[in-house]
Amino acid sequence: xxxxxxxxxxxxxxxxxxxxxxxxxxxxxxxxxxxxxxxxxxxxxxxxxxxxxxxxxxxxxxxxxxxxxxxxxxxxxxxxxxxxxxxxxxxxxxxxxxxxxxxxxxxxxxxxxxxxxxxxxxxxxxxxxxxxxxxxxxxxxxxxxxxxxxxxxxxxxxxxxxxxxxxxxxxxxxxxxxxxxxxxxxxxxxxxxxxxxxxxxxxxxxxxxxxxxxxxxxxxxxxxxxxxxxxxxxxxxxxxxxxxxxxxxxxxxxxxxxxxxxxxxxxxxxxxxxxxxxxxxxxxxxxxxxxxxxxxxxxxxxxxx
Amino acid sequence: xxxxxxxxxxxxxxxxxxxxxxxxxxxxxxxxxxxxxxxxxxxxxxxxxxxxxxxxxxxxxxxxxxxxxxxxxxxxxxxxxxxxxxxxxxxxxxxxxxxxxxxxxxxxxxxxxxxxxxxxxxxxxxxxxxxxxxxxxxxxxxxxxxxxxxxxxxxxxxxxxxxxxxxxxxxxxxxxxxxxxxxxxxxxxxxxxxxxxxxxxxxxxxxxxxxxxxxxxxxxxxxxxxxxxxxxxxxxxxxxxxxxxxxxxxxxxxxxxxxxxxxxxxxxxxxxxxxxxxxxxxxxxxxxxxxxxxxxxxxxxxxxxxxxxxxxxxxxxxxxxxxxxxxxxxxxxxxxxxxxxxxxxxxxxxxxxxxxxxxxxxxxxxxxxxxxxxxxxxxxxxxxxxxxxxxxxxxxxxxxxxxxxxxxxxxxxxxxxxxxxxxxxxxxxxxxxxxxxxxxxxxxxxxxxxxxxxxxxxxxxxxxxxxxxxxxxxxxxxxxxxxxxxxxxxxxxxxxxxxxxxxxxxxxxxxxxxxxxxxxxxxxxxxxxxxxxxxxxxxxx
Numbered sequence: 001x002x003x004x005x006x007x008x009x010x011x012x013x014x015x016x017x018x019x020x021x022x023x024x025x026x027x028x029x030x031x032x033x034x035x036x037x038x039x040x041x042x043x044x045x046x047x048x049x050x051x052x053x054x055x056x057x058x059x060x061x062x063x064x065x066x067x068x069x070x071x072x073x074x075x076x077x078x079x080x081x082x083x084x085x086x087x088x089x090x091x092x093x094x095x096x097x098x099x100x101x102x103x104x105x106x107x108x109x110x111x112x113x114x115x116x117x118x119x120x121x122x123x124x125x126x127x128x129x130x131x132x133x134x135x136x137x138x139x140x141x142x143x144x145x146x147x148x149x150x151x152x153x154x155x156x157x158x159x160x161x162x163x164x165x166x167x168x169x170x171x172x173x174x175x176x177x178x179x180x181x182x183x184x185x186x187x188x189x190x191x192x193x194x195x196x197x198x199x200x201x202x203x204x205x206x207x208x209x210x211x212x213x214x215x216x217x218x219x220x221x222x223x224x225x226x227x228x229x230x231x232x233x234x235x236x237x238x239x240x241x242x243x244x245x246x247x248x249x250x251x252x253x254x255x256x257x258x259x260x261x262x263x264x265x266x267x268x269x270x271x272x273x274x275x276x277x278x279x280x281x282x283x284x285x286x287x288x289x290x291x292x293x294x295x296x297x298x299x300x301x302x303x304x305x
Numbered sequence: 306x307x308x309x310x311x312x313x314x315x316x317x318x319x320x321x322x323x324x325x326x327x328x329x330x331x332x333x334x335x336x337x338x339x340x341x342x343x344x345x346x347x348x349x350x351x352x353x354x355x356x357x358x359x360x361x362x363x364x365x366x367x368x369x370x371x372x373x374x375x376x377x378x379x380x381x382x383x384x385x386x387x388x389x390x391x392x393x394x395x396x397x398x399x400x401x402x403x404x405x406x407x408x409x410x411x412x413x414x415x416x417x418x419x420x421x422x423x424x425x426x427x428x429x430x431x432x433x434x435x436x437x438x439x440x441x442x443x444x445x446x447x448x449x450x451x452x453x454x455x456x457x458x459x460x461x462x463x464x465x466x467x468x469x470x471x472x473x474x475x476x477x478x479x480x481x482x483x484x485x486x487x488x489x490x491x492x493x494x495x496x497x498x499x500x501x502x503x504x505x506x507x508x509x510x511x512x513x514x515x516x517x518x519x520x521x522x523x524x525x526x527x528x529x530x531x532x533x534x535x536x537x538x539x540x541x542x543x544x545x546x547x548x549x550x551x552x553x554x555x556x557x558x559x560x561x562x563x564x565x566x567x568x569x570x571x572x573x574x575x576x577x578x579x580x581x582x583x584x585x586x587x588x589x590x591x592x593x594x595x596x597x598x599x600x601x602x603x604x605x606x607x608x609x610x611x612x613x614x615x616x617x618x619x620x621x622x623x624x625x626x627x628x629x630x631x632x633x634x635x636x637x638x639x640x641x642x643x644x645x646x647x648x649x650x651x652x653x654x655x656x657x658x659x660x661x662x663x664x665x666x667x668x669x670x671x672x673x674x675x676x677x678x679x680x681x682x683x684x685x686x687x688x689x690x691x692x693x694x695x696x697x698x699x700x701x702x703x704x705x706x707x708x709x710x711x712x713x714x715x716x717x718x719x720x721x722x723x724x725x726x727x728x729x730x731x732x733x734x735x736x737x738x739x740x741x742x743x744x745x746x747x748x749x750x751x752x753x754x755x756x757x758x759x760x761x762x763x764x765x766x767x768x769x770x771x772x773x774x775x776x777x778x779x780x781x782x783x784x785x786x787x788x789x790x791x792x793x794x795x796x797x798x799x800x801x802x803x804x805x806x807x808x809x810x811x812x813x814x815x816x817x818x819x820x821x822x823x824x825x826x827x828x829x830x831x832x833x834x835x836x837x838x839x840x841x842x843x844x845x846x
Contacts, residue, residue: 023602023665024665025601025664025665026604026664026665030602031606033523033525033606035450035451035521035523035525036450036451036453036837037597037600038451038525038593038596038597038602038603039596039602039603040602040603040605040606040609041602041603041604041605041606042606042607043604043605043606043607043608044607045605045607045608045611046605046608046654046657049608049611049650049654052649052650052653053647053650056646056647056649056650057647059643059646060643060644060646060647063639063642063643064639064643067635067636067639068634068635068636068639069636069639069640069643070636070640071636071637076634076636077636079639083635084635085630085635085638089630096782096786097786098786099782099785099786100785100786100787103785104786124785125785127783127785127787128783128785128787128788130791131787131788131789131790131791133791134791134792134793134794135788135791135792135793138791138793143793
């Protein structure tokens with residue numbers, strides 16, 4: 001069977017190994033080295049490799065002349081273009097932010113009523129707000145503001161610190177139990193000093209508040225009036241502003257209101273944190289987000305009806 | 306193992322095993338609890354096991370008399386077995402964590418199964434376990450054949466292999482117990498690093514001593530590559546892992562480097578781990594097994610020499626391309642970028658030399674799946690070195706950095722180049738070491754080849770798409786100057802690619818499982834002695 005690429009069948013080749021001093025396939029001589037059968041061709045250095053090397057080195061030399069490149073003790077060659085990557089990054093950010101200023105700057109002063117009534121402006125701003133919300137808020141509050149265990153739902157009309165845009169913007173600025181000096185402070189103390197039987201009675205009472213079946217003559221009700229009502233209101237109806245104590249009758253408790261969870265809350269207390277966003281987001285971005293969250297709440301409340 | 310050692314060597318081995326058990330005991334007793342104690346127990350168990358194996362064989366008969374006129378292949382055989390064991394572990398964990406990226410909810414509740422702990426098990430299992438064992442095993446084979454000399458002694462090859470595998474075991478079990486120095490590809494803690502230094506110096510000494518006994522006038526180019534691998538990895542490993550232990554009895558330590566210097570040292574190490582662990586040593590493998598399997602002379606002697614020095618010289622500069630647009634000074638980035646571009650020339654010269662060597666043997670590439678593995682390896686070597694130089698260019702990197710494109714690039718190198726050449730070498734070696742003509746099932750080699758090539762392509766193409774999609778989504782702004790996508794949208798967009806990647810990885814793993822079965826079947830039906838042996842020196846003509 002004839003095979004034109006089989007070296008053994010070429011003229012002058014050893015019929016078993018295909019080897020000879022001149023390689024029959026390429027016509028090149030071997031170097032004469034032999035390592036257990038491995039030989040090497042004495043092929044001339046390919047010109048294309050030299051050209052490629054010249055090309056690559058030329059590119060590099062041009063780059064070294066134009067860009068910062070070689071260290072010189074405490075300094076370095078600056079390059080003819082005089083580029084500074086920190087400066088370039090800043091300019092890039094400034095350019096991007098300049099492209100937003102014509103509409104974003106109007107959110108800076110926080111005249112929420114005027115902003116909300118400007119439909120054109122809001123149409124331009126809401127897509128940006130949605131991404132701001134996704135990148136900064138959704139990790140805890142959910143991508144549609146649906147919340148989760150330990151994190152409040154934003155897409156409804158229950159608000160612990162007020163649901164108007166100014167109050168939401170304030171919460172964003174200072175956070176809750178955050179490291180901001182003016183942060184909102186919310187503390188559900190631990191009732192670990194209380195007898196376990198009392199805590200059980202209390203938990204049972206609290207867990208039945210949302211359904212309206214709670215027994216107002218029970219020992220739990222008495223304990224509630226003595227220990228809890230000062231913050232959560234008579235019968236858990238809420239009402240005390242500015243301390244983040246939720247109403248216990250409307251099912252909006254973020255940690256859960258079943259008996260087991262209430263027992264845990266009573267034993268350990270709660271100290272939820274919302275970070276302060278001053279410094280990470282601009283005033284305009286915070287105001288925009290506040291309006292977005294208000295819209296989320298309205299949409300959620302409408303959907304619930 | 307024991308029947309290849311003389312009685313006096315068994316005695317030395319016995320006392321070394323006692324020392325290892327003692328070391329493990331001291332580690333476990335002084336640490337008392339935690340990761341270091343667990344690792345002490347592992348060393349103790351290995352030492353005990355070896356004490357029993359060697360002690361039980363102390364009075365067995367001496368090995369055959371003409372031992373010195375034969376090559377020493379038992380360590381190579383053991384190294385190949387460990388290569389296959391680690392291939393299953395490393396690739397299995399890789400497929401599992403790839404699946405977790407697609408379905409994170411499937412993460413089991415135990416801490417050691419979390420993605421963050423298992424990912425370094427995958428990388429270390431592949432690079433060190435699979436790649437390292439393959440390099441050590443093949444280097445012993447290539448070194449002896451191209452030097453026409455037996456390994457310089459009979460104990461240090463075992464010390465190197467067992468010690469290296471103990472390091473790998475310490476590393477991956479440490480990660481699962483939550484112990485890490487948080488340096489990419491160098492996560493193992495200080496005592497494991499020190500242990501590896503001892504093992505590595507022994508390896509280097511063994512290599513040099515054997516080369517010094519060679520009966521050939523010239524040192525074959527494969528040995529240059531293996532030597533570069535051993536020497537530079539020692540240097541990289543020591544410098545990057547310089548650390549102060551918190552106490553001598555705990556695993557935790559502080560690296561001596563900090564800030565951007567730490568980042569630069571880490572990526573000088575990290576990229577040269579790619580260069581000298583995953584490239585140089587495997588080029589040595591290619592330069593030996595490709596001409597042997599194809600029966601063709603190396604296409605150009607000059608090109609192989611120039612490529613070697615080009616690769617060794619230029620690679621060591623390029624680590625800074627991992628830190629484009631970071632706190633690293635601009636000038637260091639420019640140097641990393643330009644040297645990466647120049648590096649393409651010797652890299653492609655090597656790949657071209659390998660492919661040109663196949664001239665005259667294309668009918669074998671067509672018929673022989675083993676040679677085809679090596680051919681595909683050379684092609685992927687060329688592709689991934691081109692991609693590497695391309696991604697090192699700063700503006701390109703601004704798109705690709707932090708995306709899955711990098712992951713795709715790494716896997717085109719590790720699956721397409723490193724693993725392919727390893728399988729080519731294994732399919733050449735295993736029958737030879739078992740005294741057989743061919744693998745037990747040549748059809749299974751074909752299956753393995755197509756699963757491996759298909760898996761690699763599915764993996765790499767899906768990661769290219771994933772990475773470019775991420776890069777474009779992250780930099781897209783709408784007409785109002787706001788980001789077009791939130792980050793989580795770019796995560797959601799990954800779902801199809803992550804699924805495909807898992808499928809590609811699973812295909813590759815399936816091929817490996819076939820390979821392991823085939824190698825086991827071949828090794829079990831040994832056909833007799835290895836026929837080749839050191840010959841009288843032959844001067845160059």
